[in-house]
Amino acid sequence: DIQMTQSPASLSASLGETISIECRASEDIYSNLAWYQQKSGKSPQLLIYAANRLQDGVPSRFSGSGSGTQYSLKISGMQPEDEGDYFCLQGSKFPWTFGGGTKLELK
Amino acid sequence: QVTLKESGPGILQPSQTLSLTCTFSGFSLSTYGMGVGWIRQPSGKGLEWLANIWWDDDKYYNPSLKNRLTISKDTSNNQAFLKITNVDTADTATYYCARIVNYGSYWYFDFWGPGTMVTVSS
Numbered sequence: 321d322i323q324m325t326q327s328p329a330s331l332s333a334s335l336g337e338t339i340s341i342e343c344r345a346s347e348d349i350y351s352n353l354a355w356y357q358q359k360s361g362k363s364p365q366l367l368i369y370a371a372n373r374l375q376d377g378v379p380s381r382f383s384g385s386g387s388g389t390q391y392s393l394k395i396s397g398m399q400p401e402d403e404g405d406y407f408c409l410q411g412s413k414f415p416w417t418f419g420g421g422t423k424l425e426l427k
Numbered sequence: 428q429v430t431l432k433e434s435g436p437g438i439l440q441p442s443q444t445l446s447l448t449c450t451f452s453g454f455s456l457s458t459y460g461m462g463v464g465w466i467r468q469p470s471g472k473g474l475e476w477l478a479n480i481w482w483d484d485d486k487y488y489n490p491s492l493k494n495r496l497t498i499s500k501d502t503s504n505n506q507a508f509l510k511i512t513n514v515d516t517a518d519t520a521t522y523y524c525a526r527i528v529n530y531g532s533y534w535y536f537d538f539w540g541p542g543t544m545v546t547v548s549s
Contacts, residue, residue, distance in 0.1 A: 354535035
């Protein structure tokens with residue numbers, strides 16, 4: 321199985337701060353990576369697919385990058401509504417696997 | 428507008444079979460490239476992928492659940508199903524279904540249902 325190691329596990333950011341969340345795959349996943357945001361008590365919402373493509377309707381302050389085994393999600397200018405949990409998902413090889421998650425809070 | 432909604436028994440006893448239904452709208456599972464997956468999340472924990480089914484009835488399962496999973500679909504009624512046999516307390520979780528789409532060779536879930544909570548307890 322491909323292991324997805326996500327970091328940090330938790331993060332506290334100030335309003336307007338730029339933050340990054342990382343996912344490292346145990347082998348090359350060829351950019352087959354998606355990022356999701358999950359707010360408390362809600363289902364995950366797609367932010368980024370194919371490592372760097374922004375899902376329709378997602379604010380442009382969200383961006384994804386990376387290749388091979390290293391990927392990151394960047395939020396350029398933290399907003400109060402960005403609080404929540406963030407997960408990465410690799411769809412390169414079965415079984416599909418998620419990162420362990422990052423809890424993002426507003427400082 | 429794509430929507431999905433899960434339904435399940437809410438509570439069941441150890442060793443029973445969990446049957447989940449995903450009822451969706453806004454797309455068809457007979458359309459080339461479309462799929463539905465099941466994912467679960469224990470309270471306060473991360474996400475675990477369980478199984479996927481595609482328009483052509485191709486299926487993939489998480490081997491960590493060995494042979495306990497069965498995924499199926501009813502294309503006419505826009506539903507997908509998941510059965511988990513011989514449940515125990517470790518199967519207590521919120522279960523989600525989600526639509527699978529692709530962008531070229533990149534596959535991912537784009538829309539998710541609200542989830543259904545399942546508790547396994549004697």
